[in-house]
Amino acid sequence: MDTYFWHNDPSHKNLYESEIDILTRGLGGDFKLLKLYDPLQENGRVAAIGELMYAENRKQVIKILFPTKYPYSPPKIISVTANLDQSGNIVEPLFPFFFGRGNQYSDGTLCLFRSDFWNLSEHNIGWILRRSQKWLCSASSENGFKPEEIVLEKIAFMNPQGHVLIPKEFDLPPDLKTGKLTLTQFRPNNYVLELNQIPDSGFPVRINNEVFKWYTFEKGITLKSLFPVLDGQNLINIFLKYFGEKIIEGESIKNVAFHFIDDESPWHFFKLNIKIIGNAANIGILYYIGHIINNELYLRTKDIFDDRILLKKRVTIIGLGAIGSEVAKSLAKNGVGHFNLFDKDTFNVGNSVRHAGDLLNTGFPKVDVVKELILRSNPNITVNPFNTDVLDDVGLMENSLNNSDLCICLTAEDSVDYFINDIYSTKYKIPFIFARVSPGAFSGSIQIVNSKNACLRCLSLYGADKLPNPVKPVHFKELPPEYGDCSNPALPGSEIDTKEISIMVARVALQCLFQNESSIYPKLIYSQYYWHGPFGSSEKGPYSWEMKNIPKHPECTICQ
Amino acid sequence: MKKEKLTVKVMIEGDKQFIDEFNPNQKVQVIVNKTLAHLHITADGRELRHEDGQPITDFSKTIEESNIQDGENLKFFKKAVKPDRDKGFA
Numbered sequence: 143m144d145t146y147f148w149h150n151d152p153s154h155k156n157l158y159e160s161e162i163d164i165l166t167r168g169l170g171g172d173f174k175l176l177k178l179y180d181p182l183q184e185n186g187r188v189a190a191i192g193e194l195m196y197a198e199n200r201k202q203v204i205k206i207l208f209p210t211k212y213p214y215s216p217p218k219i220i221s222v223t224a225n226l227d228q229s230g231n232i233v234e235p236l237f238p239f240f241f242g243r244g245n246q247y248s249d250g251t252l253c254l255f256r257s258d259f260w261n262l263s264e265h266n267i268g269w270i271l272r273r274s275q276k277w278l279c280s281a282s283s284e285n286g287f288k289p290e291e292i293v294l295e296k297i298a299f300m301n302p303q304g305h306v307l308i309p310k311e312f313d314l315p316p317d318l319k320t321g322k323l324t325l326t327q328f329r330p331n332n333y334v335l336e337l338n339q340i341p342d343s344g345f346p347v348r349i350n351n352e353v354f355k356w357y358t359f360e361k362g363i364t365l366k367s368l369f370p371v372l373d374g375q376n377l378i379n380i381f382l383k384y385f386g387e388k389i390i391e392g393e394s395i396k397n398v399a400f401h402f403i404d405d406e407s408p409w410h411f412f413k414l415n416i417k418i419i420g421n422a423a424n425i426g427i428l429y430y431i432g433h434i435i436n437n438e439l440y441l442r443t444k445d446i447f448d449d450r451i452l453l454k455k456r457v458t459i460i461g462l463g464a465i466g467s468e469v470a471k472s473l474a475k476n477g478v479g480h481f482n483l484f485d486k487d488t489f490n491v492g493n494s495v496r497h498a499g500d501l502l503n504t505g506f507p508k509v510d511v512v513k514e515l516i517l518r519s520n521p522n523i524t525v526n527p528f529n530t531d532v533l534d535d536v537g538l539m540e541n542s543l544n545n546s547d548l549c550i551c552l553t554a555e556d557s558v559d560y561f562i563n564d565i566y567s568t569k570y571k572i573p574f575i576f577a578r579v580s581p582g583a584f585s586g587s588i589q590i591v592n593s594k595n596a597c598l599r600c601l602s603l604y605g606a607d608k609l610p611n612p613v614k615p616v617h618f619k620e621l622p623p624e625y626g627d628c629s630n631p632a633l634p635g636s637e638i639d640t641k642e643i644s645i646m647v648a649r650v651a652l653q654c655l656f657q658n659e660s661s662i663y664p665k666l667i668y669s670q671y672y673w674h675g676p677f678g679s680s681e682k683g684p685y686s687w688e689m690k691n692i693p694k695h696p697e698c699t700i701c702q
Numbered sequence: 703m704k705k706e707k708l709t710v711k712v713m714i715e716g717d718k719q720f721i722d723e724f725n726p727n728q729k730v731q732v733i734v735n736k737t738l739a740h741l742h743i744t745a746d747g748r749e750l751r752h753e754d755g756q757p758i759t760d761f762s763k764t765i766e767e768s769n770i771q772d773g774e775n776l777k778f779f780k781k782a783v784k785p786d787r788d789k790g791f792a
Contacts, residue, residue, distance in 0.1 A: 156719040160711065160775040164753050167773050263715060263779045269755030 196278040213262040241281040242370035302431040304331030309521040310436040358401040374425030453479035461553035462508040467498035468644035474519040482542035496637035554578035563598040583635030585610040586643040586673035595669035600695035612677035708772040726766035
């Protein structure tokens, strides 16, 4: 099928003609079409420019952009500043015009309604234009939008060229109005604040550092009040009025950061390119929007997993392979605040097909790879990476478990599992989770060991420390030793089936952490989980979890 | 003075359209009746709307009284209830 464009669809012929007709005839004199673009000029989109009348005798130039899949999605209305040549033709390029009253996207698009309000069999371009008139009346009124009209709260007074990630709020020196911040660029036009106020935090990327001079405004001054529109002259006046600085003097390129203490988004960053032409100053402005990660990160998950609880929890993970890396990443994304990581291995090329890391991590210790993944999920998390063999450790494990709320053992090595089970699970009053998958990852098991449930030795006595067997036996070629550890060769198995176990381990880990906390998430009921994978087993059909609650064995020497 | 006839277009679902000329003093009901007959549909559950979405509810008014303009694209869609789908995210 060729690319679908609604205006070329014969079944939308009348709709297309009707919509263009409405624009051409001008909605009873309220709209004047200035230009109808050839869709080829607009990357296949039907687009138009026109003047929309509103209030009494006021007008605003707007660009109308129909999506390629109209009417399944509404047209965009962008307020623009347009110049006309002597013949009355539009001079391109057009620049978005910002009203500075909210309800407007950063590209100048008017936010007219919530996206799910659009009804393709009821609404059309005429309805959109009427809605836009109402929007313009409110945006240009003395009091702006009424609370019930506000769809998009955030003020977009400029289209941001990039973002600045700030791990958490920090205090500026109370006696200073200006100072310096060093930002690290992690991609062109995107920065993270990791030096100065916040030592030892941030993303483990250091490509290029740039210094931004910050300016803080007094209480009561907001971005909205100061910059209804951001332009060069406005900037010159503000620097002079509030900080006594002549911004057009000195270096021609200036990096500045504005801090508005009363704003929900207090930080805004700019790169100013100042050119003096004769007596006039021309200031090119690049805008970077600041995000305080602490304030924004967990808004979508906090009602399920309260980050105020999880950020205080510490999890020790032993083994950071296919399962361990995914579990660590998942727990970090869900809000766990502290990690101790143990693994002695280095990341190999072959790891990347089922590890949370990727090829760019080749050659690094797995603990460092996972630390990087965790910090990229949230730079405020503390991670202690230990590139060591837990069976040859001289106290790091004990120190880690002393302050942990949970230990997850994901080495699938009997020696490690039984050592942790036999020595530590009885000494530390925290839950221990063990998990592994079968060769091929066609089945898996998860065991939660605590003071009430069966330990690994109990399960052995019951004959329950097992992996479900596929209905038909599956045989694999052994991998050459050079593709793994010679004493512990890598086993075959797909990423997708391994991940099934990782997800369940992360889920029960969160349940363990919330077991004695107030949470709407269901409490942990079971302590043994068996995954009957793609082939199923003699006991269960394919893709099914079997969950059990096996008690301690009366003859278990560890538990007794 | 005899008033000029108006061209009125009526769109329904499936990109179907009815176009005809009407006298401004004819009732809206005439537009509706002709549309139903021409497009072989019934009025059940339909709403007549101006091209800017404003509903036209009183069919006994004349075309002029209803402020229907020459060339206007009226909509006569079945009242659309959006599918009652469970909310989700992906």
